[in-house]
Amino acid sequence: MTSDNNIPNNIYFLGIGGIGMSGLARFFLERGHRVAGFDRNKSELTSNLEQEGAAIIYEDNIQLFPKDWKPDNCLIVRTPAVKNDNQILRHLTENGYPISKRAEILGLITKNMRCLAVAGTHGKTTTSSILTHLCHQGGHKVYGFLGGLAGNFQSNYVSGEIETVVVEADEYDRSFLHLRPNIAIITNTDSDHLDIYESAENLLKTFGEFAGIAKQNGIVIKRIGLDVQADFTYGLEEKADFHATNIRTENGGYHFELVTPKGERQKMYFPLAGRHNLENAVGAAAAAIMDGVPIDQIAAGMQGFKGVKRRFEKHMENPVLIDDYAHHPTELEALINTIEEMWPKSNYTLIFQPHLYSRTKDFLKEFAATLDKVPHPILLPVYPARELPEHGVDSEEILRLMKNKNARCIQKEELTNWIEETKPQVTVIAGAGDIELLIPQVKNCLTKLNNQKSPYV
CATH class of the missing domain: 3.90.190.20 (Mur ligase, C-terminal domain)
Structure with a gap:
């Protein structure tokens, strides 16, 4: 994955310890950029970033900002978690530093990539983690920007070998509208973030906009029953295009058969508890199949999925x-x-x-x-x-x-x-x-x- 796209060598992250921000920081560190940032709290994520070369401060003090970073040689990436009264943010704003949202940068670095995006008010992290793992299992060494620490990679950022990327398409602040996915999964459109959207209707309308953008570039796969346009559906119900059947529980997971729109049937075992997680797995499998991963490799990957931190x-x-x-x-x-x-x-x-x-x-x-x-x-x-x-x-x-x-x-x-x-x-x-x-x-x-x-x- 290339990262030039007119992005300067110096990148400063306000809120670098966030799960989404830290993934972007790791991506730029991997490509040799100078990465620095601020966060309120030291954590395992920030410690790992420091070990990888990021310069991080934990005090809201503009005197600790890199002295040689000027508006014409650096980029500021901000998370909404950093409030407007932050002294560093205020100084950078008043002095004309270019400030972008995380979603804008993610859209910029993925715009020339084949993009597999997972949207929905719930299930994004688990579904995108499963999808990334299934692609790797099938020989598609994709990049991954995940919203949690995936057990198979022990990370929220996955380095790839091909020009394809799996991303979480975050609906907060309409961020996912910056993406141009080739394959989009929509897990659900339940009401949330009403401080931004004001109504469930506005949220659903924005999901519709996202689906429309995705259909212009490729295909949309939605959980069956959602009121958005899509090319395929998935779920645990037999009327879904991709569905699980003959489901039975064993050892805290599920044995099942995956059925595709072409009538293919493949026996699988998914080791995570929860029917909602099984449904996420079916959605991820649908996207992986559409991306060309053989169904037998999906079965092997499904059995070997190690879950996500803080997801059951x-x-x-x-x-x-x-x-x-x-x-x-x-x-x-x-x-x-x-x-x-x-x-x-x-x-x-x-x-x-x-x-x-x-x-x-x-x-x-x-x-x-x-x-x-x-x-x-x-x-x-x-x-x-x-x-x-x-x-x-x-x-x-x-x-x-x-x-x-x-x-x-x-x-x-x-x-x-x-x-x-x-x-x-x-x-x-x-x-x-x-x-x-x-x-x-x-x-x-x-x-x-x-x-x-x-x-x-």
Whole structure:
């Protein structure tokens, strides 16, 4: 993949530690660019970038910006997570530095590539990770810009050997309209990001625009039932063009037959739990087949898929500890269905951290209704991310709408005490904020309880 496209040698990332930004940074480092950036927090991603040659600062101080980087010799890439009051951003804006969104740069570097794009309000990361893996398994050594750490590559960026790239087509801020895909998958169009779109109708209209752009360049594959134009459908229903049939569960995954529009049938095993994940796998397989990957190679790749970090990631077997990125009512519903399919008689606990005040406000009733289905739902405070607190929008408000007598709102500091008192048999952590940082202490607490031979409930 070439990266010239009039992009200067010096590239500065504001919010370099984000999952999407860090992938772009790795891409440019790989091509010999000088990469620097700012992030609020040091993380495993930023540490890896520093080891690869990126110069990263963690203090909002313009004096730490590279002295020899001027408006005519560098490019600034910004994420919405960096607010307008950031001193570095303010200085760069006032002094005429060229500032671009991540989506604009991704569109620029992929415009001359064969592009396989995965869109949808849920399932993008899992589907794009499966697709990238299936392509590599079939000998198509594609590049990959992924929204999570794919187990088969241990990375969110995959270096390729051919001029083809798999990307997540992010709907936030209409970012995916910068892409020109040759093959597009649309996983769903559920309402989200209403702080940007204002209505579900506007969101659906924008997905329609994306599908129209993709059809101009190639083909669109959508999950069956979506109200967007497409050339092919996929799903678990037999009327879908690409579908799974003869499905049965085994060892936490699924045996099934993949059926193609040409009538081809191929037995496969997919090792991830959750029917929504199986549906994602069928969508990825459809795109891989359309890209020319032989169906027998898809079967081999499907069996060898190692999952994605924070997508139904199992940290303990006994007692069970699961971590998941679910942060939308539909995703929580899929997570709950998966837990109950894997552990049908479990009196499990789900610890949920709502993500964004705007999303919490938009889906208060839906969060309450979904969490009511959980035997023991625990709510942590809202993770604000890029937003300021909003009066009357908090986890307590979700709790007030719930009917489940076991539901609780607690602070992070109270979590281990609660676990020690209740001794859950199956514990699930869910959310898109910083809830994953609690995993070590939760794991340690559960391990101690298990060593004490405590009777789990």
